Amino acid sequence: MKDLNPEIFEEECTTVWSFSRRGSWATHNSKYRGNWAPEIVRNLILRYSNEEDYLLDPMIGGGTTAIECKLLNRNLLALDINPNAIELTNTALNFECEYTPNIKVELNDSRKLTMLKDESIDFVLNHPPYADIVKYSDKQIKEDLSNIHDLEKFCDEYEQVIKEMHRVLKPNKFCAILIGDTRRNKMYQPLAYMVMSKFLENGFALKEDIIKHQHNCKATGFCVNKSKNYNFLLIMHEHLFIFQKLV
Numbered sequence: 061m062k063d064l065n066p067e068i069f070e071e072e073c074t075t076v077w078s079f080s081r082r083g084s085w086a087t088h089n090s091k092y093r094g095n096w097a098p099e100i101v102r103n104l105i106l107r108y109s110n111e112e113d114y115l116l117d118p119m120i121g122g123g124t125t126a127i128e129c130k131l132l133n134r135n136l137l138a139l140d141i142n143p144n145a146i147e148l149t150n151t152a153l154n155f156e157c158e159y160t161p162n163i164k165v166e167l168n169d170s171r172k173l174t175m176l177k178d179e180s181i182d183f184v185l186n187h188p189p190y191a192d193i194v195k196y197s198d199k200q201i202k203e204d205l206s207n208i209h210d211l212e213k214f215c216d217e218y219e220q221v222i223k224e225m226h227r228v229l230k231p232n233k234f235c236a237i238l239i240g241d242t243r244r245n246k247m248y249q250p251l252a253y254m255v256m257s258k259f260l261e262n263g264f265a266l267k268e269d270i271i272k273h274q275h276n277c278k279a280t281g282f283c284v285n286k287s288k289n290y291n292f293l294l295i296m297h298e299h300l301f302i303f304q305k306l307v
Contacts, residue, residue, distance in 0.1 A: 064157050072103050078273035087152045092122025094194045096187045096238050101128045108234045113182035118170035123149035125185050133159040139168040141204055142197045169203050171220035176228040184225050184235040193242055219258045226263050231307045240298035252299040259303050270300035
């Protein structure tokens with residue numbers, strides 16, 4: 061069994077986060093494409109929640125948030141629309157540590173959080189798909205947001221998730237969203253700011269805009285040449301927005 065905690069960890073205190081080496085303590089791994097780094101989740105949980113708080117991750121993916129909640133003694137409702145993600149998360153939670161928080165892992169479409177009461181969650185963490193840049197399920201799961209190519213439609217559908225996250229979050233509490241941008245026809249598409257606008261329109265205030273350096277997007281020879289030949293820059297960052305629910 062690997063160590064349950066990172067050998068070296070310092071809480072971030074600036075608006076630029078960069079983790080050149082992705083942590084692999086406990087059962088963390090990077091096999092699930094698009095999983096956010098455990099360093100990000102640990103920083104968020106420590107800064108914006110307390111032990112025994114009740115957290116929500118409506119798109120749990122490979123289980124990073126669930127692992128960190130177990131290690132840091134936070135209760136969690138972990139949801140995903142993809143059965144494969146549910147299986148991976150349950151497997152990732154199969155380790156022993158000093159804490160036994162209440163962690164529930166359920167199959168669910170995050171546009172409908174009917175199992176949660178109004179103002180029942182202390183902190184929300186969400187790493188949604190960036191439209192269809194990475195497709196997390198086949199088209200049989202029609203409700204999967206990662207199957208939506210049109211950016212406006214994606215934002216409209218994701219707005220339903222935003223409304224539900226706002227409903228279940230306690231007043232003055234926080235919601236953290238990691239999302240990146242994309243290109244279409246060589247032109248930069250500010251998907252992150254399109255999503256940010258939806259939050260601001262639905263009762264949230266922007267507390268922080270953290271720039272997260274993408275180390276896993278290597279500028280290979282092919283990509284570098286394409287960038288030069290077609291005159292566009294390679295996107296090497298994401299936005300980590302911290303929103304606060306207005307009273």
